[in-house]
Amino acid sequence: MTPVWITGLGAISALGAGADTLADALQAGRSGITAQPGSEAHALKPFAAGVVTEALAAGMPPAQRNLYDRHGLLALEAAAEAWAQAGLPAAAPDPERAAIAWGTGLGGSISMETSYTQMFTARPPRIHPYTVVRVMANSAASHLAMRHQLRAAQLAISNACASSAQAIGEALWLLRNGRADLALVGGSESMLHVGSALGWQAMGVMAPLDADAPAQSCRPFDDGRKGLVLGEGAAALVLETEAHARARGATPLAVLAGYGHSVDAVHLSRPDAAGQARAMTAALRDAGLAAADIGYVNAHGTATEVGDAVEAESIAAVFGERAVAVSATKALHGHLIGAGGALELVATVQALRRGLLPPSAHVRSSALAAQVDLVTGEARPAAARAAMSNSFAFGGSNVALVVRLT
Template sequence: MPGSSSRGSAAQPPVAITGMGVVTPGGCTPEELWKALCAGRSTAAELTHIDLRRHRVRIGCRVRGLEAVDGLVPAKEARRMDPFAHYGTAAALAAHRDAGAPAVEPGRAAVVVGNAVGGRATSDRESAHFTTGGPARVNPLMPLMTMPNAAAAQISMRLGWTGPAWTAANTCASGADAVGQALMLLQTGRADVVLAGGCEHTLTPVTLAGFGNLNAVSMRNEEPERASRPFDVDRDGFVMGEGAGFVVLERLDDARARGARTYGLVAGYAATADAHHLAMPRADGAGAAAAMAGAIADAGLVAEDIVHVNAHGTSTPHNDRSEASALRTVFGDAQPPVTASKSVIGHLIGAAGAVELIAAVQAMRHCEVPPTANHEQLEPGMDIDVVHGAPRPVRSGPALTNSFGFGGHNASVVVMPA
């Protein structure tokens, strides 16, 4: 089987999604996120909360509607967290509440968090304090606020869970890899309940400057709502976003035994490495195709079973071409409908895979694929089926979600009805 996967066959115990929580630019409940995706309008706007007058890029997708989950993290405690950990803790606790707060032995409960850059807002702020005031001005909590594992630590402490509390750091594949690691924990019997997801806050001056100088982000500062346009011939880069997404995962038999609602199953997962370049994917999409094919096989399915794909769809020229090539390799002429959530909520980096998995679950449950915002003309030669303009009805069935990151990290996850 191509790529590393959670198991070698579909004989392992099925794993159910029993809770979902989000903090996103499209809203801070799964329902609000779904409405935003179906509306097909980008949430990108000029960033006015920070000084970007000297920057090449001045747009992004900020979290909206945080009040929906803000009470889950007391304001005093939130001030002691970097925004990425605040978002992650709030989304994880919302998912835990949504799952009915499953009773579990603390040592049998685990947390797996995807995160790419850690506490950049705190790092930027404290670096400025150091520059202007010297060492004495630096917050003593800075090391604890910036560490990438801060969200996993906060979540486990608030729930009193003493099982594994891991952080997956594979850039834009981190959230999907966190779900994949959770799947393996459950299927190998090393945990009974796992909170898995990702969180990120990258809308800081230094981070935006770096991505701008890398020429990875769109420069449409005068029309931000049109900037993110995956697979479109006129795309010029992604739009930075922020947020978090978490799911509660349990073995299906355990979920049914306690009478839990199930949103669907995490049925398959695979990960690969391009072993090619730090910033550029393989042009032929071979690593991405291997991850997709591996996840489908891991679920005990064939390509024809997949009803729709939530693409990585960054809106960068090379990544979109590579992913389109991979989709052609895996699905051939029988291309499933493709949507790209980043067109609406921006690129959430380490949180993207988890939030987009939740979007794929919602699409599966509603039997509808949201449109890709701003997609007007497919780049010639791609030959994939990008949904745009309006949501498209589809039958109920398995969905594939893709996450591909800097460094050549590829992760794909299959979800299916319970």
């Protein structure tokens, strides 16, 4: 089987810009979650969210910037960092052998809401002429393909919260199958707008704002967990076949070793432990590893009452009770929906490389700790050689990715 190396990492989230900044914050337990005002006019309650505060594409000409939704601009930031770390020229050296695989759950939703607002409030309606190309699901992937001349294949995955994780996994198989030698992969998401927040609040899965400690509104695996907090951002990785990377003298950061994907086919929003276990088992099989070889699991861990309990059950079923270190980082950066899998894979790679497992923040007490070995408090030193990152989506799609050190 063709080994696939990770040669570049990039990230931008509420924790700041940069893959190292992400890892630093997660290890320190520093939260990027802040209070958002809501909207009295729309009956939107104040809520907690992970907002990116960095300026995006500040030097881009306005005419070019007009082509992008915010999630596309976030994609550019993360991809630029990963591409630079991989030591690649601006354009892929062999465009016909370079691919793009990108995930987003509802990319372009800001532009879509803006268009509807203009349609119902402006007289006559004045819809932005680039609305269609801003909101299409392959918008970010297309921009990245043009920027780096990635012509071998374009995969644009929109599979709810598993989107970017699935994009990464499908790109792994694409490289193994000889369709390309290099792939830029990841995901981006930005849905911190009124319509989106109203939808999540109406569903009853968004955590209420903790007025005393907004940064602690999201508590995965804690007994007092009350729901997720939304976040925005992007993450990117450069994948290369080992032969291609060696030929150009690239340095491996880690090996993307395994990908498992399953579908619950049970319920639109209620997760299924058996389905999750199938994805994790498939990823281990694909990587040629045993459960005992995994030293850390970055859990999907959204902080919903049912979701965390089901995931604890599925992890225990695959690895054994309290047999592997587990933490969830969404408490600090928020739930990036379609981009979450990519950001959390970057965090997982960083944890392996640094030998420090990030803690699950804000856990005061946890009955689920009887099933899984939760990393709480401070970052835990560990000599893990392989790790898994889980992404479980509404619609019943489950993705597990396995990475290992070289």
